[in-house]
Amino acid sequence: MKVIVIGGSHAGIAASKYLKKLDSNVEVYLIEKSKVLGFIPSSVNLIFNGLFTANEIEKGEVGDQSTLENLGIHLLLETTVSNIDLEKKEVTYQSNLHKETTIQTFDKLILAMGSDRFSPLIPDTEETHQNIITYKSRSKTIEAYQKINESDQIAIIGAGLIGLELASSLAAQPDKKVTIIEQMNRPAFRYFDEEITNILLQHIPDSIDLRLSESFNHYQVINKSGKEQLEVQFFSGQTKVVDTCVFAVNPKPEIELVEHLIDLDFDQTILVNDFMQTSNPDVYAIGDLVKLPFGVHGEPAYLPLIGNARKTALVAASHITLPDPQPISNSQRAIGTEIFGVFLGSTGITKDEADFYDLETTSITKTYTHFSKYHADKGFFVTIKVLYDSQTKQLFGAQLISSQKDMLDLINILTQMIIDQASVDSLVFSEIYYNPKLSPATNFLADIGLDALNK
Numbered sequence: 001m002k003v004i005v006i007g008g009s010h011a012g013i014a015a016s017k018y019l020k021k022l023d024s025n026v027e028v029y030l031i032e033k034s035k036v037l038g039f040i041p042s043s044v045n046l047i048f049n050g051l052f053t054a055n056e057i058e059k060g061e062v063g064d065q066s067t068l069e070n071l072g073i074h075l076l077l078e079t080t081v082s083n084i085d086l087e088k089k090e091v092t093y094q095s096n097l098h099k100e101t102t103i104q105t106f107d108k109l110i111l112a113m114g115s116d117r118f119s120p121l122i123p124d125t126e127e128t129h130q131n132i133i134t135y136k137s138r139s140k141t142i143e144a145y146q147k148i149n150e151s152d153q154i155a156i157i158g159a160g161l162i163g164l165e166l167a168s169s170l171a172a173q174p175d176k177k178v179t180i181i182e183q184m185n186r187p188a189f190r191y192f193d194e195e196i197t198n199i200l201l202q203h204i205p206d207s208i209d210l211r212l213s214e215s216f217n218h219y220q221v222i223n224k225s226g227k228e229q230l231e232v233q234f235f236s237g238q239t240k241v242v243d244t245c246v247f248a249v250n251p252k253p254e255i256e257l258v259e260h261l262i263d264l265d266f267d268q269t270i271l272v273n274d275f276m277q278t279s280n281p282d283v284y285a286i287g288d289l290v291k292l293p294f295g296v297h298g299e300p301a302y303l304p305l306i307g308n309a310r311k312t313a314l315v316a317a318s319h320i321t322l323p324d325p326q327p328i329s330n331s332q333r334a335i336g337t338e339i340f341g342v343f344l345g346s347t348g349i350t351k352d353e354a355d356f357y358d359l360e361t362t363s364i365t366k367t368y369t370h371f372s373k374y375h376a377d378k379g380f381f382v383t384i385k386v387l388y389d390s391q392t393k394q395l396f397g398a399q400l401i402s403s404q405k406d407m408l409d410l411i412n413i414l415t416q417m418i419i420d421q422a423s424v425d426s427l428v429f430s431e432i433y434y435n436p437k438l439s440p441a442t443n444f445l446a447d448i449g450l451d452a453l454n455k
Helices: 010-022 043-048 054-060 065-070 138-149 161-170 194-202 306-321 351-356 405-419 424-429 444-454
Strands: 002-006 027-031 074-076 079-085 090-095 101-105 108-111 115-118 153-157 177-181 208-211 216-224 227-234 239-242 244-247 251-253 283-285 292-294 299-301 335-339 342-348 361-368 382-389 395-402
Touching: 002 010, 002 101, 010 027, 010 065, 010 306, 043 054, 043 138, 043 161, 054 138, 065 074, 138 244, 153 161, 153 227, 153 239, 161 177, 161 335, 194 342, 194 382, 194 395, 227 244, 283 306, 292 306, 335 405, 342 405, 351 361, 351 395, 361 444, 382 405, 382 424, 382 444, 395 405, 405 444, 424 444
Parallel strands: 002 027, 002 108, 027 074, 108 283, 153 177, 153 244, 177 208
Antiparallel strands: 079 090, 090 101, 115 251, 216 227, 227 239, 292 299, 335 342, 342 395, 361 382, 382 395
16 A cells, blocks of 8 residues: 655654554655654744754754654655646655656545644735744744844734743843733633633733733834834734734645645635545545544634644554544643743633533632652742533643643643543542652642542
């Protein structure tokens, strides 16, 4: 069997590996138009954090060419697919270096082109100024870094994880004045309830100008003291003069190659079944190209996360190679991040989402400030919130914020418990290793479970 995977994204890399590991006899071709495998768009933050330079941006990639080739995968980098013929089951592609055109037949085709740049919220009919920045690809990320690095005044549209992580990376540079514009009344609202975001707000430095309940309207180019700048206009009528404006919202599926070949949803995601098959059963779509069932009711949602990309890759590869494959399970949208020196994690649905689905829920939020007498960090804290059904006590969601990175491991435990439809009471019996030097004195999950038993 021959499988062609289009796109060296996180999903494409994972699908290629899974195919070979599940059935070494499968012939796998992985085609990627750039010379990059598994690029991480947040590499711009890693550069500002000093982990590597813009000239070393390949260190922000997670794909390893030799590993894939050692698995027997035919890896075609700097190769562009120009045509797909589903009737003949043919893919036509060309080497960007040698300009050689090749036609390969396939038995199965996996689409893994990922998502394109973030949308700049500006009508397509208007020309976008060079200092309006979006980034998703390697080249756009290098360009974004260079423009931001040269700027003193920076506006970031969107206080989601992407915008907050960028602002956090810039906060350590006193010469940069950052303004974040967010239309909602709190940051990171998709992942966190007020109990958590109120704590996050306390850690945002004064150098960050956070404008909540404010929306971007338009911009105009102005010339001030011989320097070209952007005057960003808000719907409230207020304005802000900046050197660059970064749009950190709305990634879009990259579907130009197949938009007239297979069925799409209204939002330009590719329609798939529970095994990632498209309207053509020999064609699969994975990663940022598709929506996934999310939360309690499994409503389709666009969740462009690397963890979900790998999950969809496994489902597609399993369906191609195994006699009894498992369908896609509901995503819990588990995330973990560091913003302004604190660590945040979230899984499952939020209270706002529970209200939207008319779910009767109860929550418990607790803050702990003591780790153990063996722990040197006197500034330790962790605040944990769990959300569960008021009647059945089934866990629906959990969130936390902490001064300590290790606390994010609790999100993995809580995610699996939500997937298993466990009750909040079962937190009492959560099994966590204990070592006096490494572990907290209190099992925080068990303590919250005890509170639920008494509530």
